[in-house]
Amino acid sequence: MENSTPKGHPKGLYLLFTTEMWERFSYYGMRAIFTLFLIKALMFDKETASGIYGSYTSLVYLTPIIGGYFADNIWGNRKSIFVGGIMMAIGQLFMFLSASVYQNQSLALILMIVGLTCLIFGNGFFKPNISTLVGQLYAETDKRKDAAYTIFYMGINLGAFIAPLLCGFLGERYDSAGEAIPGAFKWGFLCACIGMIISVITFEMRKNKVLVTPEGEPIGVVPNVQRLSADQMGEAQTGKKSKNNIYIGVLVGMILLVLLRFFVFMAEDESTIDMVNNYISSAIFAISISIPLIIITDKSLSKIEKQRIWVIFIVAFFVIFFWAAFEQAGASLTFFAAEQTNRDILGFSMPASWFNSFNAVFIVLLAPLISILWTKLAKKNLEPASPYKQAFGLLFLALGYVFIAIGVDGVEPGVKVSIIWLTGLYFIHTIGELFLSPIGLSMVNKLAPVRFASLLMGVWFLSTAAANNFAGFLSSFYPDPVLNATEVRALEKEFTTNTYKCYLVADEVKTATIADTVKVIDEKGKAVEVKFSDIKFDRLLPEVKNKEDKKTIEANAKLIQEKKIEFAKRAVNKKKSFLGIQITDLKSFFWLFVYLAGGSAVILFLLSKLLVKMMNGVK
CATH class of the missing domain: 1.20.1250.20 (MFS general substrate transporter like domains)
Incomplete structure (x- = not known):
C-alpha cells in the first residue's frame, strides 16, 4: 500500500x-x-x-x-x-x-x-x-x-x-x-x-x-449534486421538499429575530454601532443553528453520512474556541504589543502592527516541515486521525498563552517586557494553527457527502465567524488601567488644604504608554486619557514665600505622584470574571485563554476516539 x-x-x-x-x-x-x-x-x-x-x-x-x-x-x-x-x-x-x-x-x-x-x-x-x-x-x-x-x-x-x-x-x-x-x-x-x-x-x-x-x-x-450516482440522485430528490420547508422556516425565524433585536435596541437606546454589531451577532447565532439543522435533517442522508457530518459539526464547535483565542492577535495582543512590549531593535522602534505579520512568516517557514511530518507518518501508518490533530492544535494554542503568562508574571502596569515573549507566543500558536486549520479543511472535504461538499465547507468557515465575535467579547477583559472619577475626586479632597489643592486637568493629551498615562472616567461616563503629570498638586497662593514652603510643596507633590501610581495599580487590579475565572492582571488574563483552549483540547481529545468511529473509516 x-x-x-x-x-x-x-x-x-x-x-x-x-x-x-x-x-x-x-x-x-x-x-x-x-x-x-x-x-x-x-x-x-x-x-x-x-x-x-x-x-x-x-x-x-x-x-x-x-x-x-x-x-x-x-x-x-x-x-x-x-x-x-x-x-x-x-x-x-x-x-x-x-x-x-x-x-x-x-x-x-x-x-x-x-x-x-x-x-x-x-x-x-x-x-x-x-x-x-x-x-x-x-x-x-x-x-x-x-x-x-x-x-x-x-x-x-x-x-x-x-x-x-x-x-x-x-x-x-x-x-x-x-x-x-x-x-x-x-x-x-x-x-x-x-x-x-x-x-x-x-x-x-x-x-x-x-x-x-x-x-x-x-x-x-x-x-456537485450532478456528480451523484443514480441512486444518490434519487435520495437527494426525496429530501428536497423537506429541505425547502426548512429554508422557509429558517428565513421566517431570522426575520423575527432581526425584528426582535431591533425593538430591543430601540428600547435600550443603543448606539448605531452597537446595534449593527448585535445584528451581526444575532445573524451568526441564527445561521450557526439553522444551517446545520437544514443539513442534518435532510432525508436523503444515510446513517453513515449523518455520523460523518456530526463529526464536522462537533469539531467546528471546538474550533470556535481556537479562533476566539487565536484572533486576539488583532485585539488584546496588539494592545499588549503597543503598551507593554519593548519593540526597540538596534535603535529602530518596530510598529506594533508588524507583529501581525509574524504568524504569516512562521506559517511559510513551518508549513513545509509539518507537511513532510504528515507524509512520513502516513507512510509508517502512524499518522493520527484529524480530531486528534486538532486537539493537539488547541493544546499548542494553550501552551502559547502559558508561555506569555510566564513572561508577564509580576510585571507592573507600564513595565515593558522583552519582545521574545510575544514572538514566542506567535511561534507556538503557528504550530497549533498548522495542526488545526488545514487539517480541518481536509477533514471537511473527506467527510462531506458530495452533494453537500461546498455547503459544509461554508459551515466550517461559519465557525470562524462565530469565533471572531467571541474574540471581541473576550478582548474586553484585557486589564486596562482605568480610574473612576469618584476616586480622583477623593484624591483631590484628601490633599486639599488651606494652601494646597490637587486637581485634575482633563484636556486631551496624546500619549503612548500606560506608564505615563491613565484613563479617567469623567462625570458624563466618558473615558479621558490624561498624563499622570496632569493630575496636579498646586498652590492657591500666587507665590512661594520661603524655602520651607517650597520643600513642603515638593514633598507633597512626590506624595501625590505615589498616590497616582497606587490608584493606577488599584484600577488594574479591579476584579473582572468570566465563568468564575477572576481576571485581575495580565497573567490572569492570559490564563483565561489557557483554560479555554486547554480545556477544549482535553475534551476534544477524549471525544476523538468516538469521533474517529463516527468517521466510519475516513482518517
Missing part, C-alpha cells in the same frame, strides 16, 4: 496555491489600510471605524454558506470561483473610487458600501469552493490530502505576509508634518484590485489543463 501512493502532488494544487495566494494578497492588502482610510480620509472616529471593520470581517465568514450552496446546486466550483473573483476585483475597484473622491464624504461612503458588499459576497463564492477543489484533485483514499491542504495553507499565508508590506507602502503615506495623506489610500486599494485580477486570470488560464482527477476527468465543472 505504501508504494501505491504517488510521489509529489498534482499540478492543479500549485495552480490553486497561486490563485489563493493572490486572492489573500488582495484581501489582506485592503484590510491593512482599511481602518486608517476610515479614520484619516473619511474622518470617522476610532469607535465607528472599529465597528465597520468588525462588521465587515464577520460577514466575510458568513457568505461562504451562500457560495457553497450555489456551487453544490447551481454553478459548480469553477464558475463560483470565477464569479467570486470578479466580484472581489469590482469591490476593490469601488474602494479605489471611494478613496479617490474622499473629499465628498457622502459619495465616498456610498462607493465604499458598494465595494464592501461586493467583497463580502465575492469572498463567499470564492473561498469555500477553491478549498473544496483541493480535495477533489486526489482519490478518496489518497493519504496526501492533509499534506496538500498544508501546502495550500502556506499559499494563503504567503499572500497575507506580502500584502501589508506592498499595499501598506503604497497606501499609507505621510507628509513632512507626519500627517497621513488621505489621497494616497487609493493606490493601496488599486494594488489590492490588481492582485485580485491576477488571481482570476491565473485561474482561468490554467484551470482546464491541470484541474483534473487522478483519472484525468475535469473537476469543479458541474454542480
Whole structure:
C-alpha cells in the first residue's frame, strides 16, 4: 500500500496555491489600510471605524454558506470561483473610487458600501469552493490530502505576509508634518484590485489543463449534486421538499429575530454601532443553528453520512474556541504589543502592527516541515486521525498563552517586557494553527457527502465567524488601567488644604504608554486619557514665600505622584470574571485563554476516539 501512493502532488494544487495566494494578497492588502482610510480620509472616529471593520470581517465568514450552496446546486466550483473573483476585483475597484473622491464624504461612503458588499459576497463564492477543489484533485483514499491542504495553507499565508508590506507602502503615506495623506489610500486599494485580477486570470488560464482527477476527468465543472450516482440522485430528490420547508422556516425565524433585536435596541437606546454589531451577532447565532439543522435533517442522508457530518459539526464547535483565542492577535495582543512590549531593535522602534505579520512568516517557514511530518507518518501508518490533530492544535494554542503568562508574571502596569515573549507566543500558536486549520479543511472535504461538499465547507468557515465575535467579547477583559472619577475626586479632597489643592486637568493629551498615562472616567461616563503629570498638586497662593514652603510643596507633590501610581495599580487590579475565572492582571488574563483552549483540547481529545468511529473509516 505504501508504494501505491504517488510521489509529489498534482499540478492543479500549485495552480490553486497561486490563485489563493493572490486572492489573500488582495484581501489582506485592503484590510491593512482599511481602518486608517476610515479614520484619516473619511474622518470617522476610532469607535465607528472599529465597528465597520468588525462588521465587515464577520460577514466575510458568513457568505461562504451562500457560495457553497450555489456551487453544490447551481454553478459548480469553477464558475463560483470565477464569479467570486470578479466580484472581489469590482469591490476593490469601488474602494479605489471611494478613496479617490474622499473629499465628498457622502459619495465616498456610498462607493465604499458598494465595494464592501461586493467583497463580502465575492469572498463567499470564492473561498469555500477553491478549498473544496483541493480535495477533489486526489482519490478518496489518497493519504496526501492533509499534506496538500498544508501546502495550500502556506499559499494563503504567503499572500497575507506580502500584502501589508506592498499595499501598506503604497497606501499609507505621510507628509513632512507626519500627517497621513488621505489621497494616497487609493493606490493601496488599486494594488489590492490588481492582485485580485491576477488571481482570476491565473485561474482561468490554467484551470482546464491541470484541474483534473487522478483519472484525468475535469473537476469543479458541474454542480456537485450532478456528480451523484443514480441512486444518490434519487435520495437527494426525496429530501428536497423537506429541505425547502426548512429554508422557509429558517428565513421566517431570522426575520423575527432581526425584528426582535431591533425593538430591543430601540428600547435600550443603543448606539448605531452597537446595534449593527448585535445584528451581526444575532445573524451568526441564527445561521450557526439553522444551517446545520437544514443539513442534518435532510432525508436523503444515510446513517453513515449523518455520523460523518456530526463529526464536522462537533469539531467546528471546538474550533470556535481556537479562533476566539487565536484572533486576539488583532485585539488584546496588539494592545499588549503597543503598551507593554519593548519593540526597540538596534535603535529602530518596530510598529506594533508588524507583529501581525509574524504568524504569516512562521506559517511559510513551518508549513513545509509539518507537511513532510504528515507524509512520513502516513507512510509508517502512524499518522493520527484529524480530531486528534486538532486537539493537539488547541493544546499548542494553550501552551502559547502559558508561555506569555510566564513572561508577564509580576510585571507592573507600564513595565515593558522583552519582545521574545510575544514572538514566542506567535511561534507556538503557528504550530497549533498548522495542526488545526488545514487539517480541518481536509477533514471537511473527506467527510462531506458530495452533494453537500461546498455547503459544509461554508459551515466550517461559519465557525470562524462565530469565533471572531467571541474574540471581541473576550478582548474586553484585557486589564486596562482605568480610574473612576469618584476616586480622583477623593484624591483631590484628601490633599486639599488651606494652601494646597490637587486637581485634575482633563484636556486631551496624546500619549503612548500606560506608564505615563491613565484613563479617567469623567462625570458624563466618558473615558479621558490624561498624563499622570496632569493630575496636579498646586498652590492657591500666587507665590512661594520661603524655602520651607517650597520643600513642603515638593514633598507633597512626590506624595501625590505615589498616590497616582497606587490608584493606577488599584484600577488594574479591579476584579473582572468570566465563568468564575477572576481576571485581575495580565497573567490572569492570559490564563483565561489557557483554560479555554486547554480545556477544549482535553475534551476534544477524549471525544476523538468516538469521533474517529463516527468517521466510519475516513482518517
